[in-house]
Amino acid sequence: MTQSQQDLDQHFITHALTLAEKAEQLGEIPVGAVLVDENNNIIGEGWNLSIVNNDPTAHAEIIALRNGAEKIQNYRLLNTTLYVTLEPCTMCAGAILHSRIKRLVFGAYDYKTGAVGSRFHFFDDYKMNHALAITGGVLAEKCGEKLSDFFKKRREQKKQQKLNQSDI
Ligand SMILES: [Zn+2]
Secondary structure: OOHHHHHHHHHHHHHHHHHHHHHHHOOOOOOEEEEEOOOOOEEEEEEOOOOOOOOOOOOHHHHHHHHHHHHHOOOOOOOOEEEEEEOOOHHHHHHHHHHOOOEEEEEEOOOOOOOEOOOOEHHHHOOOOOOOEEEOOOOHHHHHHHHHHHHHHHHHHHHHHHHHHHHO
């Protein structure tokens, strides 16, 4: 991989991290995703909205793919790259497969539910008509910290709530 590609990958993962913050502000798990075309123009953006939208499928990746497909008015997203701050789950891996994107780049590995090698090997198991290029672990530490900070804060809030209840 060329240096400039590495720079680009870090640039777009950093952008996806700013979208993850939007999710966090809404109380959602902070995951963000960006879809770019072959000229590196952003055509889709997404962040987790499952709780807000009462939609178990509203993961950042799905939203970014829908957003991009709407924008280019095509259900196939050929020659695009999806950047996401966390390794996709099986549902999102399925959507990625159907979308026909060219490349997937993700940040942190998800050892509990990651479908791109950490927990499941979705793309290895699936015989695909065209190969999907995959790069994992881009700014993994930064992406992982955003999630672990979120869960830590949430645990503390829950603990505080319990303490407050016991005061009554
Ligand atoms: Zn997912």
